[in-house]
Amino acid sequence: MEDCQSIIEEIYNVVKGDNKGDVASYIPELSTIDVNKFGVCLRTTEGKQFAYGDFKTSFSIQSIAKVLSLSLAYSILGEQIFRRVGVEPSGAAFNSLSQLETENGIPRNPLINSGAIVICDILCSALKNPKRELLEFIRSIANSKTIAYCPKIATSEKETGFRNYALINYLKSFGNIENDVDTVIELYFHLCSIKMNCVELSIAFGYLSNKGIQATTDKRILPESGTKRINAIMNLCGFYDEAGEFAYKVGLPGKSGVGGGIAAILPENYSVAIWSPKLNEKGNSYRGMKFLELFTSETQDTIF
């Protein structure tokens, strides 16, 4: 890790000029972003930080937040949550409806939209004020009091979220949503709207690289076994129908979002957050994937 900063800078500069793909325009507010933004921050479990580019600019973390809502639900209810959502890769798009029909409304995993909506329902049942408590949890693991929901993005999602409305209603028809549909989807849209910068995001994922303990405070966020489970789910399901490709090329458990962010971890070593808004055809950050592929090739350190 000695020359981590120079490796990051070197790879950043190689990848920078190769800015292919498109921003997610199905959520109109996301398409207003400057497509040249590119930031990275890596934090070791010992608290060293290596960062470069636009690492201080906040962006919409979108589906990366699904790992955090899953962690909160797991920390409250443990294994029980897996009665209502599976742990298998879907091999389908993040917003796919089709498997729900043959699988009786049990989403394949908690990191696709349907699974994350079920987790939001679980949080609505378990918490008094889910929106506030979820944000407090995220602020505490990211060690930042300023992290917030972005009302503009949440509204933009709501206005165009026809697929997510279809998913939640379909789930409800199978009896896999306990609460009022509007309350649950409101939490889901807010979850996806959370904005963070790469430093906050790498700190937030620190417990997953550190056997469940927050590196900055030594506080236990999850039991060690729960951390193993969430890392396994990220490894198999974090990149939707590109999860195999990410494992093959990068070799780290991670999670992407359509805002162009990726968070990934190397157990007992580091957590890393990357942001570059243009996405490949599977909805994952084009330069983010490239950067991590080159980074783990150069450092030769992966979970495999």
Ligand SMILES: NC(=O)CC[C@H](N)C(=O)O
């Ligand atoms: N993959 C993603 O980041 C998708 C999240 C987005 N908010 C949606 O529900 O469609």
